[in-house]
Amino acid sequence: MLIVQDLAKSYGTKPALKGVSFAIKAGEMVALLGPNGAGKSTLLQLLTGLFSPDRGSIQIFGQDLNAHPSQALAGIGVVFQQSALDLDLSVNANLLFHTDLHGLPRQVARQRIAQALAAMGLQGQAKDVVRSLSGGTRRKVELVRALLHQPRVLLMDEATVGLDPESRATMLDAVRQLATQQQVGVLWATHLIEEIKVTDRVLFLQQGLIRFDGAPADYLTQFKGLVRTEE
């Protein structure tokens, strides 16, 4: 679903990524970890096409991001830590804005939105203005939004930060099910042990390089001091 090869990026003379390679398979949920400044945000920004790498390549569902950006980006869904919703619009209007951007016919879009909201238990909230929703509900709407164009890869950038434990668990369950049942590949940036445990694999980034790529249990044995339990 996602193939990253020898990715490098510097800001001026300061390297942020020094040659990062990994792949994510269909249905695989991968935790992305690393201390502050490790290069996680840079990696996620490169994966979303926000800027170009100095070296290396990214392929999303067989499309090269550099050569075919719009086809490649059509295969990716993103939930950022920062909200991407318009607080003054209804849930429905926000979601339709996203499906319009992706060129989905309105009839298809309305069906998908209704189904996706129901799947997250939000069927009663379509007409609510986003500003009136709780943080947890807003984040669920963000997840619905990220999935409406049916991406093959989902990027979650510390998407549960600021949520209460119950909302975190709901998001985590929803994404875990999505990976397993719909074979979406997931890259989940986090610092929390609870979130790492349910993933299939851990990528640990440090100073722009992958220092660990393997099973969550092995990661936790080797690097336990570097992750947190829920605050």
Ligand SMILES: Nc1ncnc2c1ncn2[C@@H]1O[C@H](COP(=O)(O)OP(=O)(O)OP(=O)(O)O)[C@@H](O)[C@H]1O
């Ligand atoms: N716009 C920028 N200009 C200059 N340097 C930058 C810029 N963005 C990031 N950096 C530097 O690149 C390195 C990697 O930063 P990055 O934000 O990718 O790490 P991170 O793992 O996401 O950290 P955090 O967890 O603190 O967000 C750091 O040394 C950072 O200071």
